[in-house]
Amino acid sequence: MSVADPAGTLAPAEAPTRAPLDLRPAPGAARWPRMLGAQTRMELTLNLRHGESVLLTLIIPIGLLLFFSAVDVLPSDSRDSVDFLVPGVLALAVMSAAFTGQAISTGFERRYGVLKRLGATPLPRWVLLAGKTLAVLAIEVLQVVLLVAVGLALGWEPRLPGTAAGIGWLAALLVLGTTAFSGLGLFMAGTLRAEATLAAANGVYLLLLLVGGVVFPLSELPGWLRVLAEGLPTAALSEGVRAVLADAASPGAGPVVVLACWAAASVALAARTFRWE
Amino acid sequence: MGEILAVEVVDLVKTYGQARAVDGLSFEVPAGKVTALLGPNGAGKTTTVEICEGFRRADAGTARVLGADPRDPRLRPRVGVMLQSGGMYPGARAEEMLRLVAAHHAHPLDPDALLARVGLVGAPARTPFRRLSGGQKQLLSLAMAVVGRPELVFLDEPTAGLDVRARHDTWDLVEELRTAGVTVVLTTHAMDEAEKLADQVVIINRGRVVAAGAPVELKGGGADGELRFRAPGRLDLDQLLTALPVGSRAVERAGGHYIVSGTVDAAFVAAVMAWCANNGVPATDVRVEQRSLEDVFVDLTGSELTP
Numbered sequence: 001m002s003v004a005d006p007a008g009t010l011a012p013a014e015a016p017t018r019a020p021l022d023l024r025p026a027p028g029a030a031r032w033p034r035m036l037g038a039q040t041r042m043e044l045t046l047n048l049r050h051g052e053s054v055l056l057t058l059i060i061p062i063g064l065l066l067f068f069s070a071v072d073v074l075p076s077d078s079r080d081s082v083d084f085l086v087p088g089v090l091a092l093a094v095m096s097a098a099f100t101g102q103a104i105s106t107g108f109e110r111r112y113g114v115l116k117r118l119g120a121t122p123l124p125r126w127v128l129l130a131g132k133t134l135a136v137l138a139i140e141v142l143q144v145v146l147l148v149a150v151g152l153a154l155g156w157e158p159r160l161p162g163t164a165a166g167i168g169w170l171a172a173l174l175v176l177g178t179t180a181f182s183g184l185g186l187f188m189a190g191t192l193r194a195e196a197t198l199a200a201a202n203g204v205y206l207l208l209l210l211v212g213g214v215v216f217p218l219s220e221l222p223g224w225l226r227v228l229a230e231g232l233p234t235a236a237l238s239e240g241v242r243a244v245l246a247d248a249a250s251p252g253a254g255p256v257v258v259l260a261c262w263a264a265a266s267v268a269l270a271a272r273t274f275r276w277e
Numbered sequence: 278m279g280e281i282l283a284v285e286v287v288d289l290v291k292t293y294g295q296a297r298a299v300d301g302l303s304f305e306v307p308a309g310k311v312t313a314l315l316g317p318n319g320a321g322k323t324t325t326v327e328i329c330e331g332f333r334r335a336d337a338g339t340a341r342v343l344g345a346d347p348r349d350p351r352l353r354p355r356v357g358v359m360l361q362s363g364g365m366y367p368g369a370r371a372e373e374m375l376r377l378v379a380a381h382h383a384h385p386l387d388p389d390a391l392l393a394r395v396g397l398v399g400a401p402a403r404t405p406f407r408r409l410s411g412g413q414k415q416l417l418s419l420a421m422a423v424v425g426r427p428e429l430v431f432l433d434e435p436t437a438g439l440d441v442r443a444r445h446d447t448w449d450l451v452e453e454l455r456t457a458g459v460t461v462v463l464t465t466h467a468m469d470e471a472e473k474l475a476d477q478v479v480i481i482n483r484g485r486v487v488a489a490g491a492p493v494e495l496k497g498g499g500a501d502g503e504l505r506f507r508a509p510g511r512l513d514l515d516q517l518l519t520a521l522p523v524g525s526r527a528v529e530r531a532g533g534h535y536i537v538s539g540t541v542d543a544a545f546v547a548a549v550m551a552w553c554a555n556n557g558v559p560a561t562d563v564r565v566e567q568r569s570l571e572d573v574f575v576d577l578t579g580s581e582l583t584p
Contacts, residue, residue, distance in 0.1 A: 021386055021394055023457035026426040027355040028383030038380035046368050109366065117364030120330060121381040121425070122354040277332070 029122030039123070039131025044138055046105070053101050056205075057139055061093040062150055068215050069154050086151040086158075087245045088214035091238035093143040094174060095212075098136050098181035100205045106132070106189035107197035115276045125276075129186075136178060159248040169244045169251055176259040177237040183266025184233075190274030208234040213242075230254070233262040281308040282341075283429050283460040284329055289338035291324050291484075298324040300484030301338070306477070311451060311461040313475035315468070315570065321484040322464040323361055326431050329462070330358050343429060354382060357427035359418045361434050367407035371397050371417045374406060375424055382425035391420050396446060411438040419447060423454065430454065432463040436470060448474055468570045480574055487577040495573050502541035503572075504549055506560040507533050520552045521545065541565055 029035075047053050069082045109115050118128060160166030188197050210216070211225060212234025218226050229235045240255030284306035291299040299321040306312045314322045327333045329340050331347040340347050343355055365374050372392060379385035392402050395416040401409060409417065415438055422430050435451070436444045451474050454461050465471055471478045472492045479489045488495055512535065514527040521527075525539030537549055546565060553560045566572075 021390060021453070023386075023423065023426065023454050023459060025355075025428040025457070025459055026384040027428055029354045030381050030383050035381050038377050042366065042369065042373065042377050045373070046366055049368055112365065112367055113360060113363030114366050116332065117358070117360055117421075120332070120353065120356070120358040121378055122350075123381045124350070 032124065032127055035123055035127050036131055036134070039128060040134040040138070043131055043135035047101065047135060047139060050105075053105070057093065057097045057101055057143060058146065061089045061096065061143065061147060064092070064215060065089045065147060065150055065154070080155065080157075082151060082154045082156045083246050084217070084242070085215065086147065086156050087242035088212075088238040090144065090147055090241055091177065091212065091234055092209060092214045093147060094140055094177045094237060095181050095208060095234055096205065097139045097143065098178045099185040100201045101139075101185075102132060102136060102182060103185035103188045103201040104198050106186060107192065107194040107201075110189060110276065111194035113277070119276055133178075133182060136182065140174065140178065158245045161244065161248045161250060165250070166244055166248075170241065173237060173240045173244070173251060173255070173259065176256070176263050177233065180233045180259055180262035180266055183263060183268075183270045186274060187266055187270040190270060190276075208232060211235070213238040231258060233259055236262075282306065283308040283343060284312075284462060285339075285341045286325065286329070287339050289325065289328065289340060290336045291321075291328065291333065292336050297484050299328075299335070302481065302484060302486055303338075304479045304486055304489055306460060306462055308460050309455070309458050310476040311455050311463070311474050312477045312479060313471040314462065314464045314479050314481055315466065315471045315574070316464075316481035317466055320481045322481055323433055325481070326433050326462065326464055330356070330431055354425060355428045357422035357425060357430035359422035359430070359432045359435060361437070362414075364418065364421075365406040365414070368405050370403050370405055371409065371413070372402040374417065375420055378421045379424045384426055385424050386426060388420075388424060391424055394450070395420050396443060412440060412443050415439055416443060416447075419450070423450075423459075427459065429460040429462070432461065434465065435463055436465070436467065444470075468574070472570050478570065480570075480577060482574075482578045488573065492570060495570060502565060503536050503538035504541055504546060504563070504565050505534065505536050506549075506553075506563040508535060508553070508558050508560045509533055512556075512558060516556075517549070517552050520548050 047057070065082075065085055068085050106115075115128075119125070161169070185201070188200060192200060208214075211221060211229040212232060213229070214234065218229055218235060218239065221229055230239075236255040236258035240251035240259070243249045243251045243255070282305050284304075286305070287303050289299050289302045290297065302321065302325060304312075304314075314325065316322055324333065328335050329342050329347050331342075331349075331352065334348075342352055345352055369377070372388065375388040375392060379388045392398060397413060397416055397420070401413050404413075406414065406417070415435065419432065419435055422432060432451070436447050439447060448470070451461055451463070455476075461474075463470075463474070475492060477490065478492050478495055480487050480495070510529065510533050512529065514529065514535075517527055517537070518525055521537070522539060522545070525537065525545070527535065527537045529535055539545055550560070550563070552558075
């Protein structure tokens with residue numbers, strides 16, 4: 001018990017328990033809600049257990065929020081930097097959970113044969129993917145709660161265009177953004193090698209952090225880059241959330257259309273190219 | 278019940294690039310029995326099993342599993358699978374992984390009782406998969422194959438990397454599965470494992486079946502040994518066999534090597550020697566050997582089984 005015995009050569013003091021097991025065949029698939037609950041719980045447990053995943057989805061967004069609200073590198077305009085930062089960091093948080101984290105974990109699940117092995121159980125593939133999505137949404141709820149709390153502590157003053165309209169717009173943007181980023185993450189995980197996915201997902205994360213309107217306004221970018229950035233999902237999400245939370249306005253057609261296009265294209269691409277082995 | 282087939286494979290072919298991993302392979306697995314696919318590494322055992330599990334498509338030929346196409350999703354609850362390696366979330370604990378797979382089934386075994394049965398109790402049950410020893414990973418993989426109470430299980434190299442004790446525990450579990458009416462298909466390159474466990478052995482080499490039958494049949498129609506000697510070539514072996522009990526066999530190999538197999542007891546040896554003396558045959562290097570599946574394999578393929 002106290003001595004490490006990796007080879008298992010030391011016999012335990014007591015005989016192994018031989019509780020009678022009823023091995024007679026009784027095959028059958030569980031009902032899908034039970035499978036979905038088990039998959040979601042496993043995904044969530046693993047996400048919160050892995051230090052690198054917690055770092056990516058919780059610590060870095062909170063750290064960026066604290067850092068950039070204390071160190072004022074932003075152009076001094078009328079509004080408080082925290083009012084600018086909270087919407088951007090919320091967008092970053094969604095990207096880190098739905099895209100970066102999901103791409104890396106799914107890439108390694110494919111590499112280690114987890115997806116292959118689960119394909120040999122009665123688990124339907126749609127339940128496996130739905131479990132991933134529910135786990136991502138649960139993490140996003142946790143991110144939103146923590147970021148809003150930190151933001152409020154830093155003096156953030158959200159200005160919603162009416163409570164119902166504001167919550168409705170935010171939920172719509174969150175769902176569209178999560179779909180777009182999940183599609184991109186699964187596309188990457190389903191086609192590249194796990195190591196390549198790890199490198200590419202982190203690289204894209206950093207790139208989109210810089211040009212996604214997260215901590216620097218898009219207006220600071222050179223003209224050509226700004227045009228390019230506005231077509232990217234991170235900028236669309238951060239600008240959309242910022243319009244609702246900072247300007248008490250609707251996000252406008254631009255960000256919604258950009259996110260919807262990314263969502264449709266990335267999910268279609270992932271569905272066509274994903275390989276389970 | 279005796280003639281019901283759990284698996285039927287006919288003329289299966291699978292090619293990877295230039296290499297024919299499986300090259301016109303056919304065999305049948307009777308329901309409720311233990312069948313061992315025996316052969317060296319690279320013989321095509323895993324490819325064959327993975328086609329039957331629905332992971333791969335054959336290039337030609339057919340495989341039927343429990344009367345259905347192996348890729349039919351309705352087979353998933355009925356068939357348990359043990360992969361040769363991997364298949365687990367690296368960060369998941371053994372008990373979490375087994376509970377997850379149990380939750381996919383309608384009437385699973387109790388995961389804790391099953392973990393205890395395969396010896397993963399205490400610390401190993403709570404250890405993340407990536408930190409388990411090779412043997413512990415194998416035992417967890419075995420548990421995952423049976424937790425859903427399937428009718429048929431495919432075990433790919435179930436005892437590779439196990440210590441003696443875990444190996445015997447695995448053998449016991451396979452025998453319990455058979456007693457419970459579960460059909461077992463396992464791959465192995467261990468002769469003793471095939472001889473001990475299997476009702477039927479299918480010997481595979483270079484993607485083809487070279488022999489199939491009960492271990493005792495393969496070893497020579499119920500004979501339990503063989504007598505070998507050297508003598509000048511072209512002996513009249515038919516005449517020799519008339520002097521021996523019915524069912525004995527005799528073959529001549531290159532270089533004047535003779536193998537006479539049958540129930541090799543003192544009378545058998547005496548009869549062979551008497552025949553040699555009576556016919557003026559100078560027999561040398563006379564040896565009596567128990568014939569093992571290893572000998573069968575070497576005879577059939579001309580190569581050693583040991584990978």
